[in-house]
Amino acid sequence: MRAWCAAPATRIPNGARRSRRAAVGRGSIQCEAAEARGMTTDETEAGPLAGLTVLELSGSPGPAFGAALLADLGARVIVCEPPGGSALRRLGPEAVRRVWWPIAARNKLSLAVDATHPDAAPVLDRLVGVARMMLRDDDAPPWREAAARATNPPQDVHLFPTGADRPELWPWSTAPELAGAASGMMALTGENDGPPVLPEIPLAEHATGMLAAAAALFEQRAAVLEGRAAAPLGFALHEGLMRMIEWQLPVAAAQGRAELRCGNRFPMNANIGNVFRTRDGGLLTVSAATNAVAERMLRMIGGEALAADPRFRTQADRRAHMDEIEARIAEWMGRHDTAEALALVQANDVVVGPILDAGELMADPHVAAREGFVEVALPEGGSLPMPGVMPHGLGGAVRNAGPAPGADSDAVLGSLGFEPGEIAALRRTGVIWA
């Protein structure tokens, strides 16, 4: 049985759980597309989201990441690409453009459809008829009109840039890239006397994408169990990260000032934590977030005398004397090479770790044992390493890299019941552009 190939039932049974048997054996465009790419499948690749069809109506990283997480676990994600292709294909400099689409659109199907074309309605109507969810980053008027016409429309999940929903309250830029600045994360990152810093990862967009994927699944489940339509969900792009920083608002309210970035120390200087350089120039992160680990850390670098030093006994004591503690750790690190230091911290059950870059990560045996990266063939030949399926324990697989524009147009339209002649006509008129 190839469960992940299953297309969804076209309507959700009222109040009933859809059986696995019922979900399997309907149209299987993903199988056809996969087989067309020379792939084989088996049930271990099914994933828990087999049978869930998702429309991705987005040219930006947030919804694309959320949809990719769903696709990794077996959902059938159809990227509906406007003429010219998804804007996500054109983000960043040349090197990034070569790798981002294959990764961001992995496991997805590409349908090249001009939703604004006057003759597009039949295609859109059938798509919203089979899809259970649409992820969008803008108003997407033709799609929302099609959903409004449908008897059983897909759930509407909207991820929009900070401020785009309330321009009267937000006269500033709504560039998605600035969502991290709106979350509080950026103000907390950097040296205490330096500028705020963003990581070179679309962190805000990806965090909100992951939250949206989880929230949408919860809502889908409740809707099926209760025999009702799934409620629409909206997210501003800063909201995933902002919800993560649980303490920033009450702490600022209580202190009358914001807690701000403090280099690599813990926020609020809560316990021993920083980055130190070893004798051979390596960089190690120290994290002693609890009393027990802090005590073991002090014992390792200064023996019982240091562990028992009254200045460093409690968390509050350590916070008050952090400069001195860090000087002792820096001195200890400066006397040990990286490998030696790591062996000692392991022997002493102290929590210290290396700062790895991607090259080191790809060479790491633990990352390899957990399939942290998988090698995925590209449609044009060659292959790229990309992160494996996360989280573990649910099945799923990386089946294919991001497809060429319209690579799955025929298969998708065929599964919707369009005959070859009709598909050819849709191409002639430009509704389907690739």
Add this chain to the structure above:
Amino acid sequence: MSAPLPLRGVKVVELGSVIAAPYAASLLAEFGAEVVKVERPDGGDALRNMGVRANGVPLWWHVASRNKRLVTLDLKEEEGRAAFLALVDAADVLLENNRPGVMDRLGFGWKALSARNPRLVMASISGFGQTGPYAPRPGFGKIAEAFSGAVALTGAPQDIPLHVGFSLADACAGLAAVYGVAAALHARDVLGTGRGAHVDVALYEPMLRMAECQAALTRLLGTAARRQGSNDPWGFGAPGERRIATARCADGGWIAAILEPGSTLDLDALAAAQARPDALAALRAAGVQAAPVQDGMSLQQDPYFAARGDVIRTQDGTAGTLAVPGAVPHGYDRGGLRDFLPSGPPAE
């Protein structure tokens, strides 16, 4: 829209401590699940003692524990074990972030619990996951951040790389566990398998997944992808590309702006000459994309975040009047939920 919460009736047991599993449980509670948090008798979750206090009230703990019911059980005593098993037998979800092996030694490993309650979804969060050569190692968030590749991608190229300044790995792992729980419940109840699953999250893995291009770029460039300052998303700041610049305004507020290639704008001078609202207005007039860098205080002063419900005001009998994060997504009827774990008598 004011929809009913989707996890109404879903029972969650949290056997967690700082920070990932408690965070995951608090998100599930905000989707309507009934969360029972099980604590050890020797002082409970270390989060009770972390961070800043207001009138003696630990603020982080009271946000992280809102909407949970708290029980203390000694899992090494027969009575405590029986009570824990009774909770798990009736539960849909168990969240835990003990070091791998601890649950097995207690007799509460996945196999044992799943045999008792086949519908159980168990999510285990640990430093390095349940499998692989480093599985037994202790892991805290900072170690995971350093291990994930994300720290190497943060900061100015000439400086020591930076950790993002909050518990990023823990929070991302908690969120990933929530996503895993969502997928597992979907399989159980929508696909109709009727069976739970064991979700296994290593603290570093969500960030490795989120930094999705790092390995491919490293392969392509022949050298490890490196930090280049503030360059979100990938590739900003490369030669001939847009870049994100920051500047401090005359009133001390920071702004972030996207500067086009070849821009001759002196952002530092423009910002230093005026207060933040004026600097942002000047940039908008000049057609430059710019926004304030919000912090914990400005977020509660800016009406946008209050209007969205991201910032809500709450009153605690002991801690006083506070701002706390609202639950996301908005639009659900959360009338029965608490904004803050009450710490004392009701406020006047």
